[in-house]
Each structure stands twice: as structure tokens, then as C-alpha cells.
Amino acid sequence: MADNGQHGDSAVLTPERVFHDYAPRVYNLARRMLGNDADAEDVTQDVLLQVVRKLDTFRGDSSFPTWLHRVTVNAALANRKKRALRQEREAHDPLDHFLETGQHSNSIQPWSVAPDQQALDQETQQLIEKAIAGLPEVYRDVYVLADIEALPNNEIAELLELSVPAVKSRLHRARLLMREALAPHFEEALT
DSSP states (O other): OOOOSSSOOTTTOOHHHHHHHHHHHHHHHHHHHHSSHHHHHHHHHHHHHHHHHTGGGOOOSSOHHHHHHHHHHHHHHHHHHHHHHHHHHOOOOGGGGBOTTSOBSSOOOOOSSOHHHHHHHHHHHHHHHHHHHHSOHHHHHHHIIIIISOOOHHHHHHHHTOOHHHHHHHHHHHHHHHHHHHHHHHOOOOO
């Protein structure tokens, strides 16, 4: 298989090439899925180390970018689960924030976003992320690449080794599944 820079061949993929050519793609996907730089950096480092360690086992059943995409998505989802578990375990005593006089120990800054709006935004983001994570992989890949990363259909087709009509079909089905998953949370109440 000729290497045109889009598809890797395990014989020509070196650790240096993987880091140089694919680190930005891994980071951007992880950042979009996780919503913060620190977790995206951790996932990127984990994915690149894992890929470099297993580079000699890459069989070429799929294109290298497709394999890398799957490893990245799985690592980002695992990171998200670990973060949620860690946050559940971290229970803070609210009284730790107050002085003996009853004053708050830190100066209080006014909110840039109203607390109720911020809570709604976070809840909405969690609902969307949960819906994305719940998509079957065959649809999730296309949905994330198209609607999150804003890649054109022809690039997605090349990346996932699909026809453009297959990408369009899977994207349509993914959007229907997303609508179905999110509808109970966003439908207007009938009056």
C-alpha cells in the first residue's frame, strides 16, 4: 500500500512520525470529547505511548488513522469515567471555606455566568457527552468526526475507509439516534 500521508503503513510508521503527524489530531479529538486541556494532554500522552509501544503489532486491518481514532476515543471515554469516579470520591466539608469569624476564607468574586445557567450548561454538556458515548461505535466515529470535529464527508470517508454515501447514511442515523437520546431532555412541555 502506498503511503500518501493519510494512511499509515506499519513499516514506515516510526515513533517520531507518529508523534509529529498524529499528536495534534489525538489532542484535538481528546480535547473535544473531554472539554479541558489537562485531561486532553493526559489522554494524548497515554494514547501516543500506547500506540508507539504497540506499533509493531499494528496489522493494517484498518487504516492507521482509524486505529488511532479508536484508541483515542476509548482512552478519552476511560478518562471521563475515571474523572467522574474521582469526583464522586472527593467530598469536601463546606465549613473548610470559612474562618472562625464566619467570614469566607477567600474573597468572593461575582459570577460571570449565573449559577443556574452554568448548571444547565454543564448538565446539557453531560447529556450530550452521554448520548455521544451511547452511540454504537460505527455511528459514533462518523458523528464525532463530522459534527464535533467538523470534517467534510469525503475526508471522513477516506479516514474510515468508507464510501461517501456510507458516511452520509451513518451520519444521518447517528443524528437520529442523538435526537432520540436527547429528545426527552429537550422537548418542550405541551400546554
